[in-house]
Amino acid sequence: MLTHLNRRTMLAGSLVLGASGLTLPRIAFAQGAGTRNLLFVLLRGAADGMAMLAPVGDPGLEALRGPLLADYDGAERIGSFFAVHPALAEIGKAVAAGEALFVHAAATAYRERSHFDAQNLLESGGAVPYGARDGWLNRLAGLINESAGGDPVRALAIAPSVPLALRGDAPVSNYAPSALPEASEDLIARVSQLYGDDSELGGLWARALETRAMAGDDGLNNLRDAHAAGDLAASLMQGPQGARIGMIELGGWDTHANQRGGFARSARQLDALLAAYRTTMGTSWNDTMVLVATEFGRTARLNGTGGTDHGTAGAALIMGGNVRGGRVIADWPGLGANQLFQNRDLAPTTALESVLAGAVAEHLRLDPALTMARLFPGRSAAPLTGITRA
Amino acid sequence: MTPASIALSRFGYGLSPGETAPQDPRGWLLGQLKRYDPAPAVIAKRVRAQGNIGETLELLRTLRRDTREMAEMAAKEPMMADMSRQNARDAALANLPPELREKYDEARSMLVQDVALRVNLAVSSATPLMERLVHFWANHFSVSVGKLGTQMAVGDHEFTAIRPHVLGRFSDMLEAAVLHPAMLLYLDQFQSAGPNSPAQQRRGRRSGQADQVVRRGLNENLAREILELHTLGVHGGYSQADVTEFARALTGWTVPGIGRVDRFGEDQPNGAMFVAVAHEPGTRRVLSRSYPAGAADQARAILNDLATHPATARHIATKLARHFAGDTPPPTLVAQLEADFLRSGGDLASLTRTLITAPETWEPAPVKFRTPFEWLVASLRLTGAGTLPPRRIVAALTQLGQVPWRAPSPAGYDDIAASWAGPDALLRRVELAEQMARDAPIDDVTAHAEAAFPGALSDATRTQLARAESGRQALALLLVSPEMLRR
Numbered sequence: 074m075l076t077h078l079n080r081r082t083m084l085a086g087s088l089v090l091g092a093s094g095l096t097l098p099r100i101a102f103a104q105g106a107g108t109r110n111l112l113f114v115l116l117r118g119a120a121d122g123m124a125m126l127a128p129v130g131d132p133g134l135e136a137l138r139g140p141l142l143a144d145y146d147g148a149e150r151i152g153s154f155f156a157v158h159p160a161l162a163e164i165g166k167a168v169a170a171g172e173a174l175f176v177h178a179a180a181t182a183y184r185e186r187s188h189f190d191a192q193n194l195l196e197s198g199g200a201v202p203y204g205a206r207d208g209w210l211n212r213l214a215g216l217i218n219e220s221a222g223g224d225p226v227r228a229l230a231i232a233p234s235v236p237l238a239l240r241g242d243a244p245v246s247n248y249a250p251s252a253l254p255e256a257s258e259d260l261i262a263r264v265s266q267l268y269g270d271d272s273e274l275g276g277l278w279a280r281a282l283e284t285r286a287m288a289g290d291d292g293l294n295n296l297r298d299a300h301a302a303g304d305l306a307a308s309l310m311q312g313p314q315g316a317r318i319g320m321i322e323l324g325g326w327d328t329h330a331n332q333r334g335g336f337a338r339s340a341r342q343l344d345a346l347l348a349a350y351r352t353t354m355g356t357s358w359n360d361t362m363v364l365v366a367t368e369f370g371r372t373a374r375l376n377g378t379g380g381t382d383h384g385t386a387g388a389a390l391i392m393g394g395n396v397r398g399g400r401v402i403a404d405w406p407g408l409g410a411n412q413l414f415q416n417r418d419l420a421p422t423t424a425l426e427s428v429l430a431g432a433v434a435e436h437l438r439l440d441p442a443l444t445m446a447r448l449f450p451g452r453s454a455a456p457l458t459g460i461t462r463a
Numbered sequence: 464m465t466p467a468s469i470a471l472s473r474f475g476y477g478l479s480p481g482e483t484a485p486q487d488p489r490g491w492l493l494g495q496l497k498r499y500d501p502a503p504a505v506i507a508k509r510v511r512a513q514g515n516i517g518e519t520l521e522l523l524r525t526l527r528r529d530t531r532e533m534a535e536m537a538a539k540e541p542m543m544a545d546m547s548r549q550n551a552r553d554a555a556l557a558n559l560p561p562e563l564r565e566k567y568d569e570a571r572s573m574l575v576q577d578v579a580l581r582v583n584l585a586v587s588s589a590t591p592l593m594e595r596l597v598h599f600w601a602n603h604f605s606v607s608v609g610k611l612g613t614q615m616a617v618g619d620h621e622f623t624a625i626r627p628h629v630l631g632r633f634s635d636m637l638e639a640a641v642l643h644p645a646m647l648l649y650l651d652q653f654q655s656a657g658p659n660s661p662a663q664q665r666r667g668r669r670s671g672q673a674d675q676v677v678r679r680g681l682n683e684n685l686a687r688e689i690l691e692l693h694t695l696g697v698h699g700g701y702s703q704a705d706v707t708e709f710a711r712a713l714t715g716w717t718v719p720g721i722g723r724v725d726r727f728g729e730d731q732p733n734g735a736m737f738v739a740v741a742h743e744p745g746t747r748r749v750l751s752r753s754y755p756a757g758a759a760d761q762a763r764a765i766l767n768d769l770a771t772h773p774a775t776a777r778h779i780a781t782k783l784a785r786h787f788a789g790d791t792p793p794p795t796l797v798a799q800l801e802a803d804f805l806r807s808g809g810d811l812a813s814l815t816r817t818l819i820t821a822p823e824t825w826e827p828a829p830v831k832f833r834t835p836f837e838w839l840v841a842s843l844r845l846t847g848a849g850t851l852p853p854r855r856i857v858a859a860l861t862q863l864g865q866v867p868w869r870a871p872s873p874a875g876y877d878d879i880a881a882s883w884a885g886p887d888a889l890l891r892r893v894e895l896a897e898q899m900a901r902d903a904p905i906d907d908v909t910a911h912a913e914a915a916f917p918g919a920l921s922d923a924t925r926t927q928l929a930r931a932e933s934g935r936q937a938l939a940l941l942l943v944s945p946e947m948l949r950r
Contacts, residue, residue, distance in 0.1 A: 117871070186687070187697045189874050202697075233864040235885045247887045253862050253894040259932070260897055260939055267927045271945050273884065281886035324871055329651045329684045377680020378654045383687070415703070 109360045109437055110310050112319045112350065113210055113238065115196070116343070116367035118327035119188060122387030123373060123419060124336050125161065126175045126401065130154030133408030137374045141333060151175070151401050160340035163348035164390065168399055173392040174460070176428050177403035180369060180421035182452065186383035188327070191368035196238035198426070200451035207241025209448040213433060214243035214318055216447055220439070229284065229316035231296070231306045239320050246280040246316075248309065250293035287314060299323075299342040303349030311357060321346070326367060330378040347392065359394035362436040362461070366390075366425060373408060373419050384418035389425060391432055395461045402428075402457070424454040431457030464827055465918035472950040473787065473824065473831070475591030476840045477915060480847035482589075484917040492819045495590040496812060501627045505580060509622070520612030520648070520720070525563075529555035570614045577618025578860070578867050579853030586843045586850070596629045596815065597621065598836070599786055601867070604640035604693060605875030606649045608868055616645035616734075617868035623733065633779065633809030634770035638763060641689055644718045644734045650873060653721055655682035657714040657743025662724050681743075686710035688873045694769040696778035701750060708747045712754065712761045715742030729759070776804035782878070783814060788823045789830035790879040796823040829949035832880035835863035837950070838892060842942050845915055846903035862891055889943075896942035900935045908937035916946045 127145050128134055130153050135142065145156040149165030155175070157165040167173035183194045183202065190202035198209030214228045230239050230247040239245045256264075261282070268274040287309060296302045302321065310316050323346070325339040347363060354361050370387025386406075392398070406412055406420035414420040426449035434444040434456055441456040464473070470488035471478050478484065485491035532555075556564065585594040601621045608614050624643045628636035640646060647653045656663050658680040686709040690701045719725060719736045728736040737759040747754045749765050750772075757764065769775060780800035784792035800817055807813040818824055833841065839859055843851065860866045870876045877883070905911060909928050912920055924944045931937035941947060 185697070186703070187691050188872060189691075190697050230885075233885075234882055234888055237881070240881050247885045249887055251862055251887075251891055251894070252858070253891060254898070256890075256894045256897050260893065260936060263927060263931065263936070263940060264893055264943060267924065267940055267944060270923050274889070274945060274948065277884060277886045277889050281890040284886060285890060329682055330654055376682060377656065377658065378651065378682045380651070380682070382683055 108313075108317075108357075110315075110317055110319070110354070110357060110362070111213075111433060111436060112306060112310070112321065112361070112363045114343070114346070114363060114365040115192075115236065115238065115320065115322045116326050116339075116365065117188075117192060117322055117324045118367075119191070119369050119371055119383060120326040120339070120367040120387065121328060121332065121336060121371040121381055122177060122179075122367075123370065124332070125158055125340065125390075126151070126177055126388045127156045127158065128154060128177070128405070128408065129156045131405075131408045133410075133412070137408060140375065140379070144333070144337075151399070154405075155401050158337070158340050160337040161344045163344045164392070167347075167351070167392055171399040172394060172396055173390060173398045174396060175401045175403075176389045176391070176423060176425075176457075177401055178386045178406050178419055178421060179389050179423040179425045179428055180386040181425045183369065184385065186369070188368060188383070193237065195366065195368050195425070196236060198449045200449075205450075208236070208238035209429070210238045210318060210320060211241030211243050211245060212447055213437075213444075214245065215241070216439060216444065217317075217437065218243060226318060227314075227316040228318040229309060229320070231302065231309065231319060231321045233296075236320060236322055239318075244276070244280060246284045248284045248288055249296055250288075250291050250305065252294040284309075296321075299345040300349045303346035303351075304353045306346075307350045307353030310354070310361075328371070328380050329376070329382060330380040332375075332380040335380075351392070362391065362393035362396065362432065364389070364391055364429060364432055366429065370419050372417055373413050374417070385414045386419040386421035389428055391428075391460060393436070393461070395436070397460060397462050423457075424452060426452050427454045427457045432460045435461045464829060464916075466825060467917040468919035469825055469827075471915070471917075472841070473829075474819070475595060476585055476588070476837065477591075477844050477947075479586070479588075479591075479844040484914065489819055492592055493816065495592045496630060496815060499590050499593040499630065501629070503584065505584065506622050506626070509577075509580065509618075520718075525559075529558060574608060574614045574618065574868075575853045575857050577622075579851075579856045580618070581621065581867055582840060582843070582856050582860075583850050585840045592815075593629065595837075596811075597626050598867075599783070600629055600636065600640075601625045602870070602875035602878075603782065604636075604646070605870045605873055606643075606645040606868060607870050607873075609871075610649045613645050613648050613868075616643070616648060619643075619734070620645035621868070628811070630812040630815065631810075632770075633775075633804070633811055634767055636811070637693060637770045638766050639733065641685065641693060641766065642716060642731070642733065642735055642762070646685065647716060647718055647735055650685035650688055651682045652685040652713060653717040655685075655710065655714050655717075656680055656741040657711060659745075660714060660741050660743055662727075662738070662740040681707070681710055681714065683707060683710035686713055689766070689769070692874055694778070695772055695774040696781075699772070699774035699778065705749050708749050709762075709765055711743040711745075712747045712749070712765055715739060715759065716762060717741070731759075771805075771809055773805065776801045776809070779809075779814075780804055783818060784823070786831075786878055787818050788821075788826070790881075793823040796821050829945075831950050832884045833948055833950055834876065834878070834883050835865040835888070835892075836860065836867065836876075838948065839863060839895075841947065842896070842899055845911075845942065845947070846899055846905065846938065848899065848903055859895055862895065864888065864891075892948070893939075893943050896939045899942060900939035903935070903938055905934060905938050908934055908941055912941050912944075912946075920946060 129145055148159045149157040151168055164173060181195050182200055183191045193202040196208050197205040199205035214226050217226045225244055228239060228245040230236055232247055233249040235245055235247045268278050291305055293301055306319055306321055310319050323343055328335045351358055366389045367387055369385055371381035371384040376382055404422040406422050430445040430448050431441060434441040445456045466488040467484040470485055470492055474492055588594045606617050606620050608617055620643045624639035663680055683706050687706045691697050695701055715738050717736050717738055724738045724741055727740045728738040730736055739758055742758060745756055754761050754764050780797045781792055783800055784796045788796050799821060800814055803813055803817045865876055924946060927940050928937045931940055
């Protein structure tokens, strides 16, 4: 296991990772996505990166988070500096197995503290909130379609509605288990006729029927059981007919008060979801990447009610059979009084957009610069490299 | 769409049985302002002395802890290995003393009853525009049962803090909505305390940890969301310092039954409580204006200024225009509503009249995709299903993804098509339409459709209705027709 957190690893605007010398095949538009899978997990509500991956080696942590530190006794360590929250035990094991890595002190270009604007920026990929009308995952699907030709790549939200990150010109679908009895085949056929002249409803309806056929009888009523949700996501991303791009959302991270229990509850959900997803993907796991991100971090200090408020930098997680894991990528800013952003938050030192664009470009073998420009236009930082094994 | 069809569907919840399309659409809508009943008998009957919210909160906390313990015990005990989380919860419930058990059941059933009450009021309403406004404002001041203890308070929030003010002043609604117990619980205000308040100072001395970083104190969640969501809007020109100062002014506002300071509290008429010893002493400075020390009134004074701020006028005008005139609100309508807000000092009746008389809201092509809630209420009106059992209503809304008072964030439910017009959502409406049509007492569906969408029924829909194999199937098709899904 390697931990890279030298204060100065940033060279000429791009992150250089400790173990260098990787030459990755980077042939623009060459192989397209093939059978590679990408799952994006959005943690809504600003997940606390400092709880997720606690910088226990930083001498400043005690003063900021003292009452919560006992939770990390015996928790999975990454190097001597970071400890994975005990509720993320399965993720911790994946890190130990070299299949997962964290990026810390990362943030998007957003520097205010509104959930909604921050989520808009993270999902749309625009340089400012509401700067783009479609989402970066949809533009990624468009990029793959341009390169591959043939049938458009299948992109799917495992959610009751299509989240902004997946909205846009490329066709997408969504699916969530329902407790409703299925409509009769006859009615379904007639609805198809009813929407024949309506391009919006007709398109939605066609994709709904496609996904429904693929899901078969999922045996679920909703997505509340995280383990079952992870299992479902994997089953919808299997085989040639499966979705290549998936997205799932988890809430419950806005821990303004008494965060100890609330954070652990949400973290256990994330952990169960990813563990189930990984198991059900089976051998496809080797061709799969999972990206976990949130709109911003939380205040470094606990507030007056045992919680944390809206902050700036946080943590992201990358998992997958081909991920060069077992490490933390961070240009660690420190937790001293003069090191916090606005004397309040973990300071951002890595652009989250560079992490996302770099990870998907390497995984899907797309040109990194083009991917960055298309998914997150107007950024100066270069896409991150060295995330996957060659 | 014709003006009559627009009045029915864009401004209201569609035609209800026994109703006929209005001859004078604008006049019919304007008349609703006079006929509106903010406190119908069913609500008056329901609103009764509230249980002690703090006690309920404690009860739910206990229950959650016990459930967890039961589940952990079960995990260790092989004989109980098949005990699911639901069973653990049932076991925890069975352990409760009878009087608490009763209270728990009451809290749960109250929420279901309140959702049904809201839906049934809208289904049977003769002033559907007014119900739409109630729901619009309740969503603007969104409270959600995602937070422990709010189950008994969210319905009351809409019925007593929103309904009476939809044709009144925005400032009155603002104060009522954000200082209501449901909001104080939902956005963590109930446990916020001034770091220099007498209660905190005493606490610090007692524990000898006055200089510890962690002690109970300020929580800025409510202050931030009032500025960002309820009044100025995110680009309304406030800073982090304004958020913190406003949060200090709000300290002391809480709900009864919380902690030791309760006995120092002063009950407020709306069921909230002000605890002076938890209030941060001193003058506050928000948006460059100074507010002298003034206990509970200090926050009120700030709210009052926020309510008439130009940024608030712009924010409210934009949201209203989006709701009635399209996802991308016409700038001319926004400007007109904004000017009206500033001129009238936030008179919501005046804004409503502006919406009715403005040409932008009468655009003939549909401008909105109906949200699941709008679609369900319109469907229940159209089918004449009458009053459904409360649990069925909640089940339907759960499947559609829009249960009242359960929005995923304090921003409320989205008000744009992109959030609701998805493949899965459409499939659910079709499934539910078939269920609803099964029990509906309808004979001539085509005639019914012509009446519900006067002059606005498309040939394609008419053809499919005529070809249906039964009246029930025709009704199911009508419920998911483009005319019904958009307004």
